Amino acid sequence: MGTAQRLSDAAVRKLRTGKDWLRFVVQQFDKTGAAHGQGFLNAEQEAETLLAHALGLPWEALKQGLKQSMPEPAAAKMRHLVERRLFDKEPTAYLTGEAWLGGLHFRVDRRVIIPRSYFVEIIPEQLPLWLPDSPKVLRIADACTGSGCLAVLLAKQFPDAKIDATDLSADALEVARLNVADHGLSERIHLHHTDTLKGLKGPYDLILCNPPYEPEALLKALPAEFHKEPSLALVSGKDGLDVIRKLLAQASKLLAPHGILVVEIGGLHDAIIKTWPELEVTWLPTADGSDCVFLVSGAALRRGLTKRAAQAKPRVRPGSPSTKVGKGRVR
Template sequence: MTLEECITEAAQRMEISGLAYGHGTDNAWDESACLVLHSLGLPVTEQADLTLQLDDQQLASARTLVEKRIRTRKPAAYLIGTTWFAGLPFDTAEGVIVPRSHLADFILDEGQPWVVANDIHRVLDLCTGSGCIAIAAACSFPGAQVDGTDIDPLALQLARQNVAKHSLGDQVNILDSNLYQHVTARYDLILSNPPYVPSATLEQLPPEYQHEPSRAFDGGTDGLDLVHRIINEAGSHLTEQGALVMEVGDSWKTLQDSRPELPFIWLETGVEDSGVFLLYARDLRSL
């Protein structure tokens, strides 16, 4: 059996098993390729030789990992200990939300046309989790100092591990801070992918998401407890020309209706209901 045939077989098994995706991949083929390549000790790249002939041991190894994905419903990122975000590899760990965010496009585009990249000298990432947003921001804004905050010990440990993985210790600082609690600087850009799922809907999430810590999703009754706190305090932590960019997912309509005084700019991400907004410091000063 060739590598391509093995991946195809795995994808078919996953499709009929009704798995959910969204942890670095959005379809059965990509996720199968990730699992199979990892099981073979091959890099997860588009340059993989699909004509490679697999021996019986390699085939058994690949099938075992795929069956584990199907049986446990754990995200592939937890099973293989790594995933990709904004074109960068990140270590993963159970107990910390899998790296992902619709903020990736904004970061990869260096914030254009909404901010001037050369004017970004300090960046703050609230609810940093694995550190993926903070690290991606550091790569897109190489002249900026980046702070990432979180209060979860496991997340802080993993974020620092990922900072070290990318040799960014001189540029990225991970802080044990409840949002702005231990933040003293003013920032040109504040980024955040906070919990924004209404508490009552958490149990409706697919099994894959149930393997992640509920605190990473639980945004309170309407999903916006932390979102409002971040917005309300952002003005005092932004520079004069600074901007706040945040993901709120499906809660975007609730947020917009609850804050009619704010001129939200909803950014295109290519994904429906991604709920990524931008607000400038001038719009937040009076809050």
């Protein structure tokens, strides 16, 4: 896609050093209403990442180069990147072809969502506390793996684990395959092209999932940058719960009795409680205090789903004892 709108030559001529470019790009981000939620915390981080890429420097080495004047090829590259970012709304991670999560490097392109998950906190800080008595060789499933980033973080956190990672997108799995190989984990992470957990063989000690969870109607309201990501990675039916429904049903059959399921659910906290009132979930704390990841044990999952099924479809045969207490009161 071409860049219809462009930076003015006059403005660009004034930019001599990397520092000038950073200041300018941050102002332009503000002016054009850029959204920074795709793997960056703010405009500064994103501008630095574009500049480091244009200069061919690792991000940590950028500070040294800031005061020197920008070589012409790097300035031309930076201008192109910034125009693509500002006016085509191409996310920075797709422009650089890389993203970082939990200090690890991942290849990304338009075939996968850009990694940004609360599991980056939860995998190292909380999961080991929930799996203390598990067997040495953990069996883990990462449903909806995308770039494979969470499967890789899990494999690093639990060095003896064997991991099955799934995705419905064959394109995403190609990227995941590259990342798994980059991290030397092809022996331990097995990729499966399937719907949620379909066809996997349990029992698993841990099932983790960062599914798509936006309700269809919400997609339109997302900033333009997010429309560059695969919609399959973002949207999950009318109420956002389509994949989560499948996940709960499938996980209930695949989790070991001591096993746990952990799911990131974005803004669906109230919807989860309303839809599965019987499910005894624990909301895991995150640094920003949002209740957006829940944990449920295999036993509680099976209990919760059985109760819900019983309430949703009371099967009362005429003449059976429960007809005496009224329809629907079935334990």
